[in-house]
Amino acid sequence: MLRNKKRGSINVPQCSIVLNLEPILAARNIKTPYAYLVQQGINGNSVQKMLNGTSVQLNYDQLTKLCVSLNCTPNDLFATRDLQLPTEHALQSLKVLSKENVLSITDWLAGKTLEEIEELMKGK
Numbered sequence: 001m002l003r004n005k006k007r008g009s010i011n012v013p014q015c016s017i018v019l020n021l022e023p024i025l026a027a028r029n030i031k032t033p034y035a036y037l038v039q040q041g042i043n044g045n046s047v048q049k050m051l052n053g054t055s056v057q058l059n060y061d062q063l064t065k066l067c068v069s070l071n072c073t074p075n076d077l078f079a080t081r082d083l084q085l086p087t088e089h090a091l092q093s094l095k096v097l098s099k100e101n102v103l104s105i106t107d108w109l110a111g112k113t114l115e116e117i118e119e120l121m122k123g124k
Contacts, residue, residue: 019055020079020097024070040069 025033037047042062049055066077079097109117 015056016081016083017078017091017094018053018081018097019050019058019077020095021050021066021077023095024072024076028070036069037066040065042066 021033025036030036033051034044034047037050038044042050042065046055046062050058063074063077066072067074070076075093079095080091081097083091085091112120
């Protein structure tokens with residue numbers, strides 16, 4: 001018989017691959033991430049852990065809901081932290097965790113003229 005066992009051996013600050021929602025939420029201009037993610041069908045306790053950086057697991061249902069609602073791929077949701085890899089390693093495609101340089105779409109567009117925004121919307 002399988003027993004439920006607490007994941008006491010996992011220490012989030014030591015994990016090298018981490019869930020990094022802040023950049024994608026800022027890019028999508030989501031001002032109330034907790035309410036948004038709960039509205040997408042993710043449990044409130046899970047959302048709180050995801051947002052405060054203490055989440056130690058993510059199931060496929062949650063991953064699917066995040067990717068569908070945020071229109072992104074799993075690679076957009078994860079980042080590496082203190083991970084030394086060979087330059088040709090596939091995990092190099094993940095971003096490196098950084099609290100700096102998180103720019104919302106509003107901030108990014110603030111420096112653009114109306115003509116530049118129109119050109120961007122046309123795809124030129």
